[in-house]
Amino acid sequence: MLYFSKLRILFIALFSVLFILIASSNLFKFDDNFFDKKINLGLDLQGGSYLLLEIDNEPVIEQKLQNLTTTIRNYFKEKNIKINNIKIDNQNIFFNVKDNDKQSVLDVFQDENSDLNPYYPRFKSHQLEIEDTGLNFKVNFSRQGLIKLKTSSQDQAIEIVRRRVDEVGTNEPNILKRGNNRILVELPGLDDPMRIKSLLGKTANLTFRFVTNDENDRFGVEKLKFENGLEEATVSKRIIISGENLLDAQPKMDTQANQTIVSFTLDRVGAKRFGKATSTGIGKQLAIVLDGKIISAPVVRDTIASGSGQISGGFTFQTATDLALLLRSGALPAPLEIIEERTVGPDLGQDSINAGMIALAIGFMLVIIFMFVKYKIFGLITNVTLIVNLFILLGVLTLFEATLTLPGIAGIILTVGMAVDANVLIFERIKEELKDETNNILAFDGGYTKSRTAILDANITTLLAAIILFFMGSGPVKGFAVTLGVGIFTTLFSVYFIARLFTSIYVSRNKNKEKLI
Amino acid sequence: MIAFNKYYNHFNLLSSVLIVVSLLLLIFKGLNFGIDFKGGTLIELRASDSKINVSSLRDRFNQMDLGDVSVKKFGNDTDFLVKFENKDNKKNIIEEIKANLDKSFGNNYDFRRVENVGPKVSAELLKSGIIAISLSLALMLFYIWIRFEWQFSLGAILALFHDVIVTLGVFSLFSLEINLSIIAAVLTIVGYSMNDTVVIFDRVRENLRKYSDIKIFELTNISINETLSRTIITSATTLLALLAIYFFGGEILKGFSLAMILGVVFGTYSSIYIANTVLVRLRVSQKTVLREDDKK
Numbered sequence: 001m002l003y004f005s006k007l008r009i010l011f012i013a014l015f016s017v018l019f020i021l022i023a024s025s026n027l028f029k030f031d032d033n034f035f036d037k038k039i040n041l042g043l044d045l046q047g048g049s050y051l052l053l054e055i056d057n058e059p060v061i062e063q064k065l066q067n068l069t070t071t072i073r074n075y076f077k078e079k080n081i082k083i084n085n086i087k088i089d090n091q092n093i094f095f096n097v098k099d100n101d102k103q104s105v106l107d108v109f110q111d112e113n114s115d116l117n118p119y120y121p122r123f124k125s126h127q128l129e130i131e132d133t134g135l136n137f138k139v140n141f142s143r144q145g146l147i148k149l150k151t152s153s154q155d156q157a158i159e160i161v162r163r164r165v166d167e168v169g170t171n172e173p174n175i176l177k178r179g180n181n182r183i184l185v186e187l188p189g190l191d192d193p194m195r196i197k198s199l200l201g202k203t204a205n206l207t208f209r210f211v212t213n214d215e216n217d218r219f220g221v222e223k224l225k226f227e228n229g230l231e232e233a234t235v236s237k238r239i240i241i242s243g244e245n246l247l248d249a250q251p252k253m254d255t256q257a258n259q260t261i262v263s264f265t266l267d268r269v270g271a272k273r274f275g276k277a278t279s280t281g282i283g284k285q286l287a288i289v290l291d292g293k294i295i296s297a298p299v300v301r302d303t304i305a306s307g308s309g310q311i312s313g314g315f316t317f318q319t320a321t322d323l324a325l326l327l328r329s330g331a332l333p334a335p336l337e338i339i340e341e342r343t344v345g346p347d348l349g350q351d352s353i354n355a356g357m358i359a360l361a362i363g364f365m366l367v368i369i370f371m372f373v374k375y376k377i378f379g380l381i382t383n384v385t386l387i388v389n390l391f392i393l394l395g396v397l398t399l400f401e402a403t404l405t406l407p408g409i410a411g412i413i414l415t416v417g418m419a420v421d422a423n424v425l426i427f428e429r430i431k432e433e434l435k436d437e438t439n440n441i442l443a444f445d446g447g448y449t450k451s452r453t454a455i456l457d458a459n460i461t462t463l464l465a466a467i468i469l470f471f472m473g474s475g476p477v478k479g480f481a482v483t484l485g486v487g488i489f490t491t492l493f494s495v496y497f498i499a500r501l502f503t504s505i506y507v508s509r510n511k512n513k514e515k516l517i
Numbered sequence: 518m519i520a521f522n523k524y525y526n527h528f529n530l531l532s533s534v535l536i537v538v539s540l541l542l543l544i545f546k547g548l549n550f551g552i553d554f555k556g557g558t559l560i561e562l563r564a565s566d567s568k569i570n571v572s573s574l575r576d577r578f579n580q581m582d583l584g585d586v587s588v589k590k591f592g593n594d595t596d597f598l599v600k601f602e603n604k605d606n607k608k609n610i611i612e613e614i615k616a617n618l619d620k621s622f623g624n625n626y627d628f629r630r631v632e633n634v635g636p637k638v639s640a641e642l643l644k645s646g647i648i649a650i651s652l653s654l655a656l657m658l659f660y661i662w663i664r665f666e667w668q669f670s671l672g673a674i675l676a677l678f679h680d681v682i683v684t685l686g687v688f689s690l691f692s693l694e695i696n697l698s699i700i701a702a703v704l705t706i707v708g709y710s711m712n713d714t715v716v717i718f719d720r721v722r723e724n725l726r727k728y729s730d731i732k733i734f735e736l737t738n739i740s741i742n743e744t745l746s747r748t749i750i751t752s753a754t755t756l757l758a759l760l761a762i763y764f765f766g767g768e769i770l771k772g773f774s775l776a777m778i779l780g781v782v783f784g785t786y787s788s789i790y791i792a793n794t795v796l797v798r799l800r801v802s803q804k805t806v807l808r809e810d811d812k813k
Binding site for chain 1: 561608609611612627628629630631632633634635637638642645646648649652653656657660664697698700701704705707708709711712713715716719720723743744746747750751753754755756757758759760761762764765766767769770773774777
C-alpha cells in the first residue's frame with residue numbers, strides 16, 4: 001500500500017497535470033487546432049430558448065385516408081371490382097363489395113407483394129389492416145403503418161423546422177427528434193423566441209385557387225375567410241398551383257404602389273399551370289390562400305407566362321419577410337404545437353453563472369478550512385486532493401464536451417462536500433489502527449484495506465442514484481446527474497492515487513512519529 | 518463513548534410520529550407542484566421602476582383573465598415570479614401579456630425567464646419523476662440485498678423511506694414547490710442516506726464477526742461511535758457545501774439545496790436511529806453474519 005514506483009508517481013503527476021491543463025483550457029484560449037474542446041454551457045446558463053414541438057398527425061392521417069379511398073376505388077376498378085359506399089369515419093375507411101368479389105379484395109390486402117397495401121417484412125406487418133363483417137370492410141392503418149406515417153411526417157417536419165430556424169440565423173441551433181412525433185429545438189442565445197415561435201407555428205400551406213360563385217363547381221367549393229377576418233369568399237377547391245411549385249420567394253418594395261410585396265418564382269410545372277390558368281381566367285379573382293385564410297384575391301388582368309409573380313396583402317416589411325421565409329422553406333406536413341417552452345434571458349444566465357461560481361468558491365473554502373482545522377496535515381492532503389479532484393472533474397467534463405447547467409454546478413459543489421468522505425473514512429481508520437498498532441506503516445496499510453468496502457459501497461449507492469437521474473431526468477437535471485456521476489469517479493481516482501501518494505510520503509517520512517494523526 | 522442506544526426507543530417513537538404526520542400531510546394537504554408537474558406558465562420578471570410591485574403586478578395580471586395567478590417577490594425587491602395555469606393553453610399568451618404590461622409599465626420591466634409547460638408534458642414529467650424515485654429505491658434495495666443480510670436491507674430501506682417521506686412532508690407542511698430539481702434532490706438524498714447507512718452497517722457487520730459476546734444493542738452503539746467522526750465530518754462538509762449553494766447559489770437553486778439539506782440531516786439521523794434499531798429489534802447476532810458467510 002505504501003510503496004509507489006517511480007513510474008507510477010510519474011503517471012499520476014502527468015495525469016493530474018494533463019487534466020489541470022484541459023480544465024484550464026476553458027479559461028485561457030489555447031490554439032484551436034491543438035485543442036478546441038470546451039465545456040458547453042446549458043441554456044439556463046448562457047440564455048436561450050428550449051422549445052418542444054409536437055406534430056399533430058391527425059390531419060395527415062385524414063388526408064392519407066382521403067387519398068386512399070380514391071386509390072382503393074381506382075385500384076379495384078381496374079380489376080373490375082366495384083367498391084360501394086366507400087366512406088371515412090373516425091379514421092377508418094368503410095366500404096362494401098358484391099358477394100363474389102369478397103375474397104379477391106381480401107387477397108389483395110393480404111398479399112405480401114401488394115402495391116396497394118405495402119408489407120414491411122421487418123415488422124411482419126402490412127401498412128393497412130382489414131376487417132370484414134359479411135360484405136362490409138373496415139380498413140385502417142396498422143400499428144406499424146401508423147408508426148411509419150408518423151416517422152415520415154416527423155422526418156419532413158424536422159427538415160422544414162431546420163430550414164426555418166436556419167433562415168432566421170440564430171447561432172448553433174440544436175434540432176433533435178424526440179419519440180416519433182416530437183421535435184426538440186434548442187436555440188442558445190435567443191432571449192426572445194417570439195418570431196421563431198410564430199414561424200414554427202405556421203404550417204405555411206400555400207395554394208392559388210379561383211374565387212367562384214358557382215356552387216356546383218366540379219371540384220367542390222369552400223368558404224374561406226380573409227386574413228383580416230372580416231370578409232369571406234367562396235373559393236374553388238381546385239388548386240392551380242401550390243407552395244411546392246415555388247422556387248423562390250423574396251420580400252420586395254413595390255415602388256409604384258408604395259407597398260411591401262412578396263415576389264415569387266415558379267418551377268417549370270408551376271409556371272406552365274399558372275400561365276394556362278391566367279390566360280383562361282382573365283377577369284376572374286385568383287385567391288392566394290395560406291393555411292386556410294385568403295391573403296389576397298387579385299383580379300387576373302393578363303396572362304402571366306413568365307413564371308413569376310407577386311403577392312400583395314398589406315404587408316409590413318417584417319410580415320413580408322416572414323411570409324417569404326415560410327414560402328421558401330416549404331410547408332410543414334402537419335401543424336406543430338409548442339407543448340413546452342423554457343426561455344432564459346442572457347442576463348439571468350450570467351447571474352446564475354456568477355451565483356454558482358460564488359457558491360462554489362464559498363463552499364470550497366468552507367470545506368477546506370474545516371478540513372484543515374480538523375485534520376491539520378491530513379486535512380492539507382485532503383485539500384490538495386480536493387483541488388486536483390475539482391480540476392480532473394472539470395477536465396473530464398471538457399474532454400466529453402459535457403453541458404454544464406446550474407444544477408450541474410450544484411452537483412460539483414456537492415461533490416466537493418462529499419469527496420472528503422472517502423479520505424475521512426481512511427484517516428479515521430488509520431487513527432483506529434494506531435490505537436493498537438505501534439507501527440505507523442502497518443496502521444496506514446490497515447487503514448486503507450479495511451476502509452475499502454465501506455468506501456466502495458458508499459460510492460456505488462450515490463452512483464446508482466446519479467445513473468437513474470441521468471436516464472430519467474431532462475435538460476438541466478441531466479447536467480446534475482453528469483457532474484455527480486463523473487465526480488464519483490474522479491473522487492475515487494484522486495483518493496486512491498493522489499491522496500494515497502501524499503499520505504504514503506508523509507507516513508514513510510514519519511515512521512516513528514508518536515502521534516501520526 | 519456516547520450512549521446512542523439509550524434513546525433508541527425515544528427516537529423510534531419520534532420517527533414513527535414524523536412518518537405518520539408526513540404521510541397525513543402528503544395525503545390530506547398534498548404537495549405544491551410547480552408548473553413542471555402541474556402544467557402552466559411561469560414568468561420571472563425584473564422591474565426597473567418602483568411602481569412595479571407585487572400588488573400592481575397582481576392587478577394587471579388579474580385583469581388578463583388567466584385563471585389563478587400567483588405573484589411573488591423572487592429574491593430581491595425588483596424581481597418577481599408570476600405563475601398561472603394557462604388552462605386554455607393559449608398560443609401567444611406571452612406576447613399578449615407583454616403587450617398588456619407595456620400599456621401600464623412602458624418598458625420598465627424585462628422578462629428574465631419564461632417557462633410554459635403543456636398539460637401533456639407535465640403529466641409525463643410527473644410520471645417519469647415518480648418512476649425515477651421508485652426505480653432508485655428498488656435499485657438500492659437490490660444493491661443492499663446482494664451486499665448484506667436481509668435484516669440489514671430492511672433497516673437500510675426503512676431509513677431510506679423515512680428520509681424521503683419526512684423530507685417530502687416538510688415540503689408539504691410549508692407548501693414548498695416541488696419541481697424537477699426537487700426530484701433530483703430526492704434522488705441524491707436516496708443515494709446519500711444509503712451511503713451513510715452502509716458505512717455504519719459495514720462496521721456493525723465487521724464487529725459482529727469480531728465479538729461473539731457483545732449483544733447487538735451494545736454492538737450497534739459501539740459501531741455508531743466508531744464511525745461517528747466520519748459521520749460528523751462528512752455530513753458537516755456536505756452541509757457546508759449545501760449551505761453555500763442555499764445562501765449564494767441564487768434563487769433557482771434554493772428549493773433544491775433546501776431539500777438536500779433536509780435530506781442530509783434526516784439521512785444522518787436515520788442511519789443512527791432507524792437503520793440500527795431495526796438490527797436490534799430483529800435480534801441480529803453473530804450467527805446472522807456467520808451463517809451468511811458459510812453460504813458464500
